[in-house]
Amino acid sequence: MEIPVKTPSHSYAVTIGKGILREALTAQHDLFTKADKIIVLTDENVWTAQQSYFEANFPYIFEVHVMPAGEKCKSFENYNEVQTYLLKQKCTRKSLIIAFGGGAVGDLAGFVAATYMRGIPFIQMPTTILAHDSAVGGKTAINHELGKNMIGAFYQPEAVIFDITFLHSLSEKEVRSGMAEVIKHALISDAQWVEELLEGDHVTELPEDLLANYLAHGIQVKATIVEQDETEQSVRKYLNLGHTYGHAIEAAAGYGRVAHGEAVMIGLIFSLLLSEKFGKVNHQFTKRFLHFAMENGYPFEAVREFTFEQLTEYLLKDKKADYGQLQFVLLETIGQPFVQKVELEQCREIDRQLRALLAEV
Amino acid sequence: MEIPVKTPSHSYAVTIGKGILREALTAQHDLFTKADKIIVLTDENVWTAQQSYFEANFPYIFEVHVMPAGEKCKSFENYNEVQTYLLKQKCTRKSLIIAFGGGAVGDLAGFVAATYMRGIPFIQMPTTILAHDSAVGGKTAINHELGKNMIGAFYQPEAVIFDITFLHSLSEKEVRSGMAEVIKHALISDAQWVEELLEGDHVTELPEDLLANYLAHGIQVKATIVEQDETEQSVRKYLNLGHTYGHAIEAAAGYGRVAHGEAVMIGLIFSLLLSEKFGKVNHQFTKRFLHFAMENGYPFEAVREFTFEQLTEYLLKDKKADYGQLQFVLLETIGQPFVQKVELEQCREIDRQLRALLAEV
Structure with missing residues (x-):
């Protein structure tokens, strides 16, 4: 292909x-x-x-x-x-x-x-x-x-x-990590594809043909975006869905311990919670998505290892941060990303919600 | 301006x-x-x-x-x-x-x-x-x-x-060094400007207005070329007139001892001698140009400090070298540059001519 x-x-x-x-x-x-x-x-x-x-x-x-x-x-x-x-x-x-x-x-x-x-x-x-x-x-x-x-x-x-x-x-951990970026590509582009993923087999057990199709689909999503904005002035930022909080978890844990994609999956949940506030994503979807991620073995226990204060230092280092202001990619609805400035205090509240949700499921 | x-x-x-x-x-x-x-x-x-x-x-x-x-x-x-x-x-x-x-x-x-x-x-x-x-x-x-x-x-x-x-x-040495690139810009673009330079005051004693004009003219020459070829696939190579042999002298001497532009001036003479062979530049012009360069204090004695064998190592490191083959920018006539592949043996012969010419004047 x-x-x-x-x-x-x-x-x-x-x-x-x-x-x-x-x-x-x-x-x-x-x-x-x-x-x-x-x-x-x-x-x-x-x-x-x-x-x-x-x-x-x-x-x-x-x-x-x-x-x-x-x-x-x-x-x-x-x-x-x-x-x-x-x-x-x-x-x-x-x-x-x-x-x-x-x-x-x-x-x-x-x-x-x-x-x-x-x-x-x-x-x-x-x-x-x-x-x-x-x-x-x-x-x-x-x-x-x-x-x-x-x-x-x-x-x-x-x-x-x-x-x-x-x-x-590849090890199972590497497959799981990689699939998080595929799932991210689905979230920013195509609600139907997201459904298919949520209803499908475990991401570490996909048949080879389907995996190849998903990878090609993900590359197509990325290619379309990169064609419009090579140097990340505008829409290319959408590709960072889940990455701001994800990078903070990845960095706090010390690179390698939580794999990049595993951290991104945690970041995706954080973004969904923020999207409930700033977009039209409903809480039922967030819970269903978290359930799917946990079933697939993504290591959410990593969140509990750090306080929000410990993550803050890394959040503020994000390259997308403009003038020291935090920027998140969020979803208006599934498949419709946008960029939102978010105050640190608002992040703290979402972080609290995330921890509560994780304790609950 | x-x-x-x-x-x-x-x-x-x-x-x-x-x-x-x-x-x-x-x-x-x-x-x-x-x-x-x-x-x-x-x-x-x-x-x-x-x-x-x-x-x-x-x-x-x-x-x-x-x-x-x-x-x-x-x-x-x-x-x-x-x-x-x-x-x-x-x-x-x-x-x-x-x-x-x-x-x-x-x-x-x-x-x-x-x-x-x-x-x-x-x-x-x-x-x-x-x-x-x-x-x-x-x-x-x-x-x-x-x-x-x-x-x-x-x-x-x-x-x-x-x-x-x-x-x-700036010191006199720095002015002299810088003016070599101005003179190069003249050589690759405009025979009449070259005449003006050869007939004018010493390059270290130019009136301020004239200097500003020359600098603007040189920038214009460069801008026109860079607009056509930003990443040096074609015509931008012309800007390297004098630089292949010049860089070798500069590197052999240890950077700083012979200033960049001083070395380029020596390289320009080398290119003129090569241009007699591959282009239509006549030997009278080369001699007149060398006389001008010497009058202006460019340090040709640097050539005698190294054998051609010592310079060869540096010549072959040139970034323009394709497949290990030497490439020189030469002049068809004054103001008309072209790129020419040159065998190392041909360089050796021109190096010999350069040394003979320097001994003679």
């Missing part, structure tokens, strides 16, 4: 499907033959799990550089090390980078591509469900010790190739 | 003149009032020399961050430190950076602006003649220990404000 992404700066296609790696690569033949060098950036976990399938289906000569896994990959130090590696390999402006891995690899490799010699071409090749989201749309970043994703660029890939064969090695 | 720059990604104006600082700033009133914080990034030399004039004419509240001067400013460490500073200042996506200084400050501050939270607005406020060139066109960069300007981005400023009052504190 092919989904076009047309941004002002650059147009490209996302190819998604099972076992499509070789075919999708061959479709980009010109890109590969034009490159004077092909560098695969990946991490140790991905390379251990996927090397043989990758090598069996990658019909071009390449060099591979294996990086530390997880958030270490996105450190300033690793960013510098990868630049050193490229310089030592004598990479030029015509060299091509393949970002092969999950979101962290994609973010780091994308930012390296955006800034090596002021920008060289790269391909996103995500290996996780979560990365169906991060690999599309051109957000790249590394972490600063004072904040995650604080340094980065908007830089579009030449292509995104998403072979869902790679998903086989 | 105002010169518009229209690139695909962003349009802005360059304002140039004597004592225009306050007026030019006020013309950008909206930009300043929209900003939640204004951060001036400068270096210790510039701030010492210019603080009082700056403060007397800057009618907005700002914070200043003073960085080490020279190439240290463009180190990875300083890049990280400035990001830390911005985070500690709680800068957001609505904060505005002022790059106040020479080329190094502009390059570093521009790259910080390009990558802080994936890009925030910035204004270039050059304080040197050399920076009339680097402040326009959106090239930003920092250095890597394996190469200068190896990490960077194409990122356009919101405005360029060039008050030539700041030039008063």
